[in-house]
Amino acid sequence: MHHIANASLTDKVMSSGDSNPAATPTPCVDIQGDGRWMSLHNHFVSNSKDKEPDVLFVGDSLVQLLHQFEVWRELFSPLHALNFGVGGDETQHVLWRLSNGELAHISPKVVVLWVGTHNHSHTAEQICGGIMAIVQLIKDKLPKAYTLVLGVLPRGKMPNPLRERNAQVNKLVKDAVSSLPHASLLNVDPGFVHSDGSISHQDLYDFLHLTPQGYQAVCQPLHAHLKGLLEKQAEN
Amino acid sequence: MGDTRLISNPQRMSGDEINPAAVAQAVEDVQGDDRWMSQHTRFVQECKDAEPEVLFIGDSMVQLMQQYEIWRELFSPLHALNFGIGGDTTCNVLWRLQNGELDNIRPKVTVVWVGTNNHEHSAEQVAGGILAIAQLLTSRLPKTKVVVLGLLARGDGPNPLREKNAAVNGFLRSWLPRLGQAQFLDVGAGFVHSDGTISTRDMFDFLHLTAAGYRAIAKPLSDLLLQILDETPEEKRASLV
Numbered sequence: 001m002h003h004i005a006n007a008s009l010t011d012k013v014m015s016s017g018d019s020n021p022a023a024t025p026t027p028c029v030d031i032q033g034d035g036r037w038m039s040l041h042n043h044f045v046s047n048s049k050d051k052e053p054d055v056l057f058v059g060d061s062l063v064q065l066l067h068q069f070e071v072w073r074e075l076f077s078p079l080h081a082l083n084f085g086v087g088g089d090e091t092q093h094v095l096w097r098l099s100n101g102e103l104a105h106i107s108p109k110v111v112v113l114w115v116g117t118h119n120h121s122h123t124a125e126q127i128c129g130g131i132m133a134i135v136q137l138i139k140d141k142l143p144k145a146y147t148l149v150l151g152v153l154p155r156g157k158m159p160n161p162l163r164e165r166n167a168q169v170n171k172l173v174k175d176a177v178s179s180l181p182h183a184s185l186l187n188v189d190p191g192f193v194h195s196d197g198s199i200s201h202q203d204l205y206d207f208l209h210l211t212p213q214g215y216q217a218v219c220q221p222l223h224a225h226l227k228g229l230l231e232k233q234a235e236n
Numbered sequence: 237m238g239d240t241r242l243i244s245n246p247q248r249m250s251g252d253e254i255n256p257a258a259v260a261q262a263v264e265d266v267q268g269d270d271r272w273m274s275q276h277t278r279f280v281q282e283c284k285d286a287e288p289e290v291l292f293i294g295d296s297m298v299q300l301m302q303q304y305e306i307w308r309e310l311f312s313p314l315h316a317l318n319f320g321i322g323g324d325t326t327c328n329v330l331w332r333l334q335n336g337e338l339d340n341i342r343p344k345v346t347v348v349w350v351g352t353n354n355h356e357h358s359a360e361q362v363a364g365g366i367l368a369i370a371q372l373l374t375s376r377l378p379k380t381k382v383v384v385l386g387l388l389a390r391g392d393g394p395n396p397l398r399e400k401n402a403a404v405n406g407f408l409r410s411w412l413p414r415l416g417q418a419q420f421l422d423v424g425a426g427f428v429h430s431d432g433t434i435s436t437r438d439m440f441d442f443l444h445l446t447a448a449g450y451r452a453i454a455k456p457l458s459d460l461l462l463q464i465l466d467e468t469p470e471e472k473r474a475s476l477v
Contacts, residue, residue: 032355064440067440068304120266157270162268162269206299
């Protein structure tokens, strides 16, 4: 009981925004000079005006790249899915986008959230707080939607601190959503880390981003899980 | 156009200042998973086992191409290796080429596509960096032909980076032919529409190409490669299917 009380207190602090930069809505500042982040955000907002998706994928480059490969057309187009992934996005960027129009014109039944691996200046606790802030925001804006948080994947060719951080994020998020009826965490790692601790470039071509083969391994179970969720939502 | 002294020595800008875009530099692991070095190490290892006819080197524009079907269709049959790393600048490519990624291989053609990530350098410096890469290739591989791809436009609408990339291409157009074995190929035609916009159908984030975007650039590129490979005297060339 004591542990649970502490966890929810930590969640409150970590997702309050005041003390957690990962949970404070923050747009990306254009330092390169072509304003692409804001262009993409505006594109998503206007693109959503005439669409009626049942599923919304939102997150970082792992979401964005998914949209480019055959697997999207095979598995997720048939589910009437929209893709609002932006490469490099951290939790606070996704939080800003969803707070500033990307949820304004749609009512998906399920939101698939995949973000956190790029939060390089934040601790696992802060990243969890950022993810939970997004979960709460989705609940506020789309009261009937279910949020499926995807576990952050391992990265790097060999064992390294980021793998530990990502695993810790997943553990913390799993605990945090366990009491929520409208959200859950799905581990989509099919076993990318081999027995010698290595990750293959055949699965993650730069030891971070998925190859089409890597996406197939991740998306087949994800697709099955999504279909189950959509059927359940339909029953309600 | 630009400082003609750069052609003979792209490491130096006018006034004999060093061109920072032509200084070899590895990427430091600040994130903590050492992925850049892991990718470099893998490429060096590939050089030990492979006998490529074509080598692609550059940034994410090169790297991502290998993830699409078009690579298997048009470039695998040419026995091509892909040494692209996302985020790379001319400095990073220079370092990789000087530190093992050219060992034990003798490609007939090298395709260079890099420069759009050189945010701290001027157009002239970036072009100088690309020129330095072309010179390094022709000196290490005297029989190789170098094809330098022009930098694409980027961003949703007109912006300073488009102008910069176009300026880089302008310098390359006039400098590269003087290198003899190097040529410039502009694959950017058609991406910018008459209203100045780029479509996400071609560049999903107004920078990186979609499958359709790659398809558009791959055809003229593969035509040129086939032409060069055809002109190259038989040494030990695998048959093209």
